[in-house]
């Protein structure tokens with residue numbers, strides 16, 4: 566029986582993985598939340614790995630507060646860079662295969678066509694830089710790793726754009742949403758399925774992959790589709806990023822080319838609108 570450790574066990578991606586565990590009765594999953602396993606503390610990481618042999622580690626733990634990272638960069642680097650390094654080192658010592666999640670924010674957004682795994686990175690905020698440095702630590706330490714860059718992750722769990730829009734619509738008749746950043750919303754439930762497929766296949770196609778839902782939109786387009794699908798009469802007004810200043814700059818374009826993962830794992834990646842419908846159904850279940 567395979568044993569899998571999932572770090573960041575209470576985050577939205579980890580919760581989507583948890584929901585799928587019933588489909589994999591032959592796998593033993595251990596979900597470790599921030600309290601049980603702080604990935605930035607090498608001693609705690611060692612202690613958890615000393616108790617059990619893990620065949621795989623899925624790293625869902627991350628510092629994900631993009632704007633706050635600008636004012637507490639040490640914390641972002643400690644978790645996203647050093648935490649990734651701690652996991653890579655312990656995975657190497659224990660022959661554990663690591664699946665790590667990264668982000669479209671490693672790019673500067675100046676591109677005009679979907680980013681490949683080989684495209685040049687150039688993060689424009691602290692979060693993106695800390696995530697890129699985490700990737701580099703893993704690539705330095707390990708051969709048996711998968712790094713999956715994803716974008717605009719949302720689900721029925723936790724804090725994300727879908728849930729924020731629905732919450733704000735309760736007290737606002739009109740919402741202003743940025744219409745000059747282009748990307749691909751990705752349902753974390755779809756990403757969770759792909760992660761488990763990689764483990765099931767165990768085909769040793771190690772390396773860096775992009776994964777997002779198909780198609781692209783802006784945050785405004787994403788919000789419009791949310792209200793189209795959920796009904797209600799919230800009006801969405803398009804604005805420019807200039808009108809919605811945030812502490813961290815965001816890439817204007819961060820669409821990912823997912824051909825590599827699609828071909829390697831024979832995936833049919835759903836369009837973002839199809840997956841949004843699925844997520845909303847789950848949210849209301």
Ligand SMILES: NC(=O)c1ccc[n+]([C@@H]2O[C@H](COP(=O)([O-])OP(=O)(O)OC[C@H]3O[C@@H](n4cnc5c(N)ncnc54)[C@H](OP(=O)(O)O)[C@@H]3O)[C@@H](O)[C@H]2O)c1
Pocket residue numbers: 572573574575576577578579598599600602603604605624625626627628629644648666667668669696715716717718719723724
């Ligand atoms: N959300 C997005 O739009 C997006 C886009 C692209 C890529 N990603 C990447 O996708 C992955 C999953 O993101 P997500 O949306 O599921 O994030 P999330 O919901 O914020 O979950 C991250 C989890 O990590 C935990 N954590 C934070 N610091 C930790 C530490 N030192 N040790 C252990 N756990 C720690 C958090 O716990 P606490 O809350 O208790 O600190 C939280 O439960 C991350 O690698 C993220 O960078 C996310």
